[in-house]
Amino acid sequence: MDIRQQLIAAIGQAAAKAVADGVFSAGQLPEIVLEVPPQKEFGDYATNFAMQSAKAAKKNPRVIAQAIIDRLSEPWLEKALLAGPGFINFYLKSDILYQELASILAAGENFGQTTTGQGERVQVEFVSANPTGPLHVGHGRGAAVGSALVNLLRAAGYKVEAEYYINDAGNQMDNLAASVNARYLELLGKKVEFPEDGYHGRDIIDTAQRIVDKYGAQYLSMPEPERLAEFKELGLKEKLAALKEDLEQFGVTFDVWFSERTLHNSGAVAATCELLQSNGNIYGKEGALWLKSTAYGDDKDRVVIRDNGVPTYLAADIAYHRDKFARGFDRVINIWGADHHGYICRVKAAINAMGYNADHLEVMILQMVSLYQGGQLVKMSKRTGQGVTLSELIEEVGRDAARFFFIMRSTDSQLDFDLDLAKSHSNENPVYYIQYAHARIASIFRQMADAGLPVPGAWDQVKLDILTEQAEIDLIKKMAKFPEEIASAARERAPHRIARYAHELAGMFHTFYNQCRIIGVDPTLQAARLALVTAVQTTIKKSLAILGVAAPDKM
Template structure:
């Protein structure tokens, strides 16, 4: 524990002991010790930390808040970290601390290096994060890309928060759409020799299908001698495999890899669908109606029951998905997190119902819904038409704006928010682009450290330098910002809000740029220079740490 968390806890304990004194002296009557909140005031003039304890206790203690605050302050024990205490506003107790706790933050950062900010909150709980899971019949779109960026960062955040995280991509390679895909590819293959060969009405029109057809023709020319059903089936299997490899490559280029690509096909082959039907039947959640078999999901709050076996005897996609989630749970994961696109929110209730029907707690499954992405270019929304095969893919996006910018833009908004992705701004390598603003801070630091080296100045350890020379406003603000990381990281992980990290990186860079302008490093007297070098190096570590969580590179030169 470090930084803010530690300080808050320490102050909370101090306040608590003051309350205990008052209770012992019978100046205060309380049924129970309240939870004591410390917050960092918006206004610097309100101290380093403030507590509303007197406001909260005013009513149960039957005293007016300012009087109560007076009593508490009078009973506060002496403590070396406290510089002074004031009562302000309606009854806030404002604490002003000595700078030592900030200097301690630098020691912590230096010691923990790139692990700085991590904690063991998750207690090693096994979490399975499933995201992207785009159908393997087309290129990945921008919502898939957003899911990739958010899922990847969330996985890193959860790992940093002490969870044992695995990531998975579910490949829908067994559904009707793969059939359509197989027929589309077969048609394109035929068209290479016979342009009049009919293309399926519901087929996938994209140029990538034709490209696959050409490769297929080169690799397996004898395919055309087989009968139609065999050709289509081969096209389906071979084509889907190619598509999956393509998606894998695109995601890898985007910096996103998965621990496992889970094939729906494997579930069918293993009889997993029959298994869950049996299990649901045993547990009394299945019934027959209108020639179909239904899952009684309404028992667990779903709008309506769901068909599991259709009239024609085949399964629905829900059946496979239930089997997949059951598989995850059987593998020992106690928390499943799914990232879905905005068109799947109706899905939450039925899947949570399924998890419960299978005998697991409701909160074993958590589904996050990402909102839509609108692409803007030169202030105009980019029109996309899936039917006409006109859309911007993840690949296009990386080519246009670069991987770092793309990741940052996807991560900078709350997952709940619709995202306006400004391609023009993202592609711009200028001061308007927040990605470069952050990276530039890192490059500047590297430059300072490099020049120090060239001048024969070695970077000392924090304990070897006079940190108490760091007293400028910009220096202290900078350290405070770094002290915030552990708490921000925990919030981002537990609230599933990776955009907090994007914001944090921007704030930290901003504090550094301000420090850079106001406080020179290398031109100062040796002692101050050494202290500032330590500070600068700590900022480098924290920036790298944050950018690492975001999956964005930290260039040494720009």
């Protein structure tokens, strides 16, 4: 049990003693959550448990907090202080830090893993871009954040499946077919009016050219409806393959690729509408079928089957979410673009209407990405084909920088992506700064090997309490908080917290490296400092792995 878990257990035991002593009533007391204070003077850990307990305990939170403090007598606890309206700040004895460092070294690459999720089954659906063209930088943010969230939740003990919803039905596929058809005819010298809702990107011309190269003019003799059907399938296959290639290049993989078509072809959309009709949540009006979404908090009812009998996008989305919950997920997380914000309420209304708990659907909204170079905004436009694609961005700044920059800001804030900074090899570039810390540690061990100096074979034989410099203590304290950082970031669905943590840890390491000599000092101290930097290297590598960023040994 790590120190965080020990402290949570101690708080729980102290609260139980206070209840037994009649200081306050038990009620339904909340979960004990520890936070790491932003400033050292507020201790190593803090909790607002007393404030959260006040209503159930029917007592002033300061009274509850003091009662808990009075009943704490852990040998590893220096002191606990009451603060503000009922916070408790905890200060650990220095000895516990060396135990923490020893546990980090013993855990190795498993350090940071927590059981926060308790095996909860979670599905994360992200990117899900229409397979009608290349991925652009907005999709890139969703891909980076989504895959990092999957890694983070897995590190925190959740059972996670990553899913891509392929929008391979509906108007966008008809528009793809019509666009490829127009370009195909143009390439063969035919005059044709380009479809009003067609896709203008260079990739459509390339697709048509590949069809010409492989099949020549054989499709000219085919009736247009048949030709469009053929081009729809050829276009979908090619675009989907390109999407998968771009995502793999970006370090993003999915456990499931779910086809929207299967919902229509299997009858799932019709069956879902029948279910909602049978329980009174769909009604007919003006020849169409409407979801009674206002009964579940939406601002108006929504059409699910048009008066021509064609299902709306919402109808397929309702069937899709029914399928998700039928698969037994405890929690479903969707990562959507900012333009989908207004769509949340109607989907949640449909989930409630089907008898599921809409609170088990979480929707994370990604704000827009703006690219800057030389201080100037880089314009993006899907329709003109002048948009910056994800593959172009990766080529420009590299996969690691692109992923880190997409992840390092909270999803609810707009992201200004500085291309020049992302490419720079300087301490101002956060991903370079972190990776350089990892590489610097690797270089220490190369220097040891080159000089023929021995490295301890077993860290448990190293005297760690010789590490008393403030820079050393700061590093140990920071690493000791890594499991809680993973747990908190997972609970908050906030992978950007791991990016921030890694940057702060790297900064502490660089300070230590500049202040504390490692090679050539007293052998006992040298061994202890090698143990310390090994732990730092492990923690940085684990942080970067969650973010999907490489931890190089050389730079």
